Amino acid sequence: MLLIGESLNASIPAVMRALVARNDEAIRALAVRQAECGAQMLDVNAAVPGRDEPEDLVWLVQTVQTAVELPLVLDSANPEALRAALEAHRGPAPILSSITDEAGSADATLSLAVEHDCELVALCMDDGKISADPHARFAIVQRLIERATAAGLKPERLYVDPLVMAIATDTTAVVSLLELVGLIRDNCAGIRVFCGGSNVSFGMPERRLLNRTLASMLAAAGVDAFLVNVRDQQMMATLRAAAALLGQDRWCKAYLNAYRAGKLSTRSA
């Protein structure tokens, strides 16, 4: 189970302000805080409309890497931003996030992943509407795998993101999601599943309760990587418990270490 910190994202207003103002202290503090909370990787996203995304992403990567040793997820739909960030990035290869099943930028990003031997996240969508039907979405997963394989990416370098939708507008969204994860698990050897976002609870009260309950279900369904708010202590406690319960935590060592460090307390951070 891979736990990725989601907070260094320019769609969050405070992060966007820090990015635009080149407030390196604020960015470093957020990186350090997520590392302290148990993030194993940090997602970095610098997409701000009307700005030079390659330049911003390079600054963000360099700033984060002065603060923490954690590997990064370079998060951009823009292959030029990913290319620039890859050149500025040091240390072990980052994960690239993300492509969709659309020609053009998907192919550019795929060739970057192959060239730099990176793992890559592919979103389960094409240029059409997002279908609610798990089988229609599984067909997109198969096309994404074909596209990646044709470009020379090994299946074990690919993560598929099945996309989490809101239950407020479709109460069957999670049932379909779990079915889709099962289809990927059973039919796509070597492919790993990446789940991000707290979309599931959009429009509902007590969002964190829904988010962490879903995380536990997804872990049981076989999701490998979680892009989450690692500063949500109850989310992290739930995921650690899930890893222990699913036999993914040898002799429950990580769970017990987290317990002794006081990190399993259900009080909010």
Added chain:
Amino acid sequence: MNASKIAQLVCALDESTVTAIEQAIEQGIDPADLLKNGVIRGLEMVGEKFASKEYFLSELMMAGELAENCIKLIDKHLPEDRGPSRGVVVVGAVQGDLHDIGYGLVAKQLELVGFEVHSLGVNIPAMTFIDKAQEMNADIIGLSAFLVSTIPNCNEVLEYLRDMKLREQFEVIIGGAETSQEAADAMGADGWAPNASEAVILCQNLMKRRSQADVAHR
């Protein structure tokens, strides 16, 4: 049973509302009254509870579904000719934006009050909005942008319309979580609304303005 009781049932998301409407029609209550002062009023009340954060999104969706079932029933009892549509709206989420909830709610509510609505979906290129609006002879183009990063793509639609000398032909409105009246004004849109119920009022007002302008023009 009367229209205001129906409004209360809709507002309470009571699944027996459809049966209650059947009874009301049997009792001889005017279906048009049941529609306007019952179902539509009930929907407005749900909208108010949503705006005041007493109700949540899934309850708003449920109200939409309930109202739709009620309207299907009432429609059978209304005179055949309900007059022309209240206006034609083309709506969707702009390019780069995949959020289908907000514009979907707006589309549904507009339909319920009698607009002819063409929903385009999400991640819609600027030219698709314009092509569809021309094809359908639309009155209003509704652009939804949920993210800060996709708001400029609303502006793009307006710029294309200006370039193509079509700007005067359509009312263009924007909406979505990160949009604002200021953003709408800055790009020269005809309106903005913070939620689906306000969007309905905005469209109704724009249609009034259009029909007045039309009369003045003649």
